[in-house]
Amino acid sequence: MQQASTSTITLIIAEAALETIPDKIARHPAIRNHSRRRQQKSSEILLDRSYHHAAMKRLSNSWKRGRPDIIHFALMEALCTPLFMNMMLKVYVHTINDKIISTADNLRIPKSYFRFEGLMVGLFKDNVIKSNDDESILMKLSDGTFTDLVDKIKPDRVIGLSTVGVQSNAQKVAENARDVDHSVLVVGGFAKGHFSENVTKSLGPTYSISNFTLEAHVVIARILYECEKLLEKGIDYEGNEKRRQIGT
């Protein structure tokens, strides 16, 4: 059954390859060089495979880490949708190191990577980013596993998006998401491989929406767009008065 326009969608970018350079490799020559050139401490630089590939070999799960660019694209995709701008979408990032980032409603983040990196480094350092205008909280970082986050959100359904999921398409997945009051959509924030067992155990139905391996940002763009279209239809049925609520 298609629900009314009040139903909620939450997006989790799970096991995101986002962290500052871990202490364990801070003394590696490649890191020290990069840090010196940037004139920044290693704790003030995001781990990035483009620069730290050699040093990353010492890290566990290294193939799933150090891709802040993927998170930048994925977050930007979600936060630029009318669904999010209309405050009908909540967005969380769960990182590979079990940190949870929550975002304020209608938040805008910079498209410039340098500014994004500065923002994320500040968040990992202070656990919070506040508005310069009114001190309201824009982003918050806390400890927690993927399961902790789902337990906190208490959704009716947790839908995974993965190349190993049941073959489907974005429209059908959106219909499935809108079939209950509150669905969580889960997209991986890493370059290769699949969700870990720790995430998989908290997932409900898991779908693949293409014959191609799609980038996280493309999956997010398509699913959220289809959710938005369904929502608009629902609002059509409820007449013009309600429509104004999601107008310009």
Add this chain to the structure above:
Amino acid sequence: MQQASTSTITLIIAEAALETIPDKIARHPAIRNHSRRRQQKSSEILLDRSYHHAAMKRLSNSWKRGRPDIIHFALMEALCTPLFMNMMLKVYVHTINDKIISTADNLRIPKSYFRFEGLMVGLFKDNVIKSNDDESILMKLSDGTFTDLVDKIKPDRVIGLSTVGVQSNAQKVAENARDVDHSVLVVGGFAKGHFSENVTKSLGPTYSISNFTLEAHVVIARILYECEKLLEKGIDYEGNEKRRQIGT
């Protein structure tokens, strides 16, 4: 009339805010500082409002320039679609300074901004990027106006996407594009304002696909996705044999 699956779609990111630092402002203190810190010549750095805002005041049309991040997101969006990966989409960038960048079929560009910048700087310097493997041309830069590019492509229809266009939606625009053998979709590669008169004169129908002002990458994601869906429908009609042509 819906055309067969052989019809072609071309995307032009027009008046793109992409260029290296112009000579005119190369001696500005802000540019010289930035250039020294990066240990690179100003001609090896992309003009970027995040860094060069103060110096950019001396440039004409400065409000429409210096946003390589926008082009990075827009290009990435297009090049990550199954439509492009299936070689059913051609992608061009026309820059604010009348340079035309053409891309090879099924090209992948880096999601890391630093690597993207390196690539673009090399392209502006050498006018070409070749594959390390087989010396084939991956990207090419040439002189030309938007009209020159359209004249070269010779499409049946040139469709503009703009907030000041006729109110429509992505699905209808895709239907309009697929209504002829070869359509060009035109999305602005700048942060604010509208297409210049030089672009507008070469546009056919121009549409707005949302009540919201959407980012270029969001417009691209939605239109190309809808084009892809129409294409799949068309191929359904033509039976399974044709379907395999756009399979995995």
